Amino acid sequence: MELIKRIVNFLSYPQWSFTLVVATFVLMLRSKGLWSKKGGLIMLVAGSLLFLLALLDPNFWLIVSKPDNVPIVMMVFLVGFFVWFAMYKATANDVRVAHGEPLFEKTLNWAQTTELDGGRVIDQPWVQQALARVEAQVAAYKIMNLRVNAAMTKGALGMGEASAVKVFGTELTQQVARELLEVLDRGGIRKGDDAPLRGALESAYRIAVINTFGGGANELQRDIIAMAGLFMPRAPRDLRANQNGDNK
Helix, strand or coil: CHHHHHHHHHHCCHHHHHHHHHHHHHHHHCCHHHHCHHHHHHHHHHHHHHHHHHCCCHHHHHHHCCCCCHHHHHHHHHHHHHHHHHHHHHHHHHHHHHCHHHHHHHHHHHHHHCEECCEEHHHCHHHHHHHHHHHHHHHHHHHHHHHHHHHHHHCCCCHHHHHHHHHHHHHHHHHHHHHHHHHHHHHHHCCCCCCCCCCHHHHHHHHHHHHHCCCCCHHHHHHHHHHHHCCCCCCCHHHHHHHHHHHC
16 A cells, blocks of 8 residues: 555656646547446446445545535536536547538438438439539538648648638538538438438537637638738727727
8 A cells, every 4th residue: 555655656757647637638639438338437437436445444534535525526526527527528529520411321321221202312303403412512512622732731731721621621511520410311311220321410410500610710711811811901800899889
């Protein structure tokens, strides 16, 4: 027990604890399994066991059992929980974004196998146009991403081009989900086992809006495109805000 205490006390020095926490967190970011429900449960159990082990020390018990310190102990666990919850949601969103093409393939397969008016859904001209438009737009977005990655590798990426790809991609995600929902009709919003995609498209459409302001609001990105890409003057938002205030 004394050896464990010495190790903990040594690692608690700021120069070691800060470095260890940062390095551990970086390694944790590379392991998506930790940000799942199973990973969260494992971290909760491990943290609880370490806390219970620390309670065996009389001095630690006296400190954490004081009424003023009880909320602090609770906050430590709450901070850990909300960090995990934020990363859990971020990981889930990454999975949904990455599944954009599989969702298209599933919608295409549904349209090819579902009967409608003596034929199949895919036989409808407007369905063919919608699916073709989605595939073409996604392919264009992939090419744009490749161009941005190539420019970034060469150190020649401009702010205007980067912002344009960000705006196009985030709003395209919404548009693609909306068009695929139109193909599925009412079946797209159902989440039962008999639903075509079990509500995955409807969920993707609702969550897609997050990326329009995450990583830089699209409204500000458009200003960057205008100023850095097209060399246009800055939008006079401050002036309009002052005018609106004066009118009030």
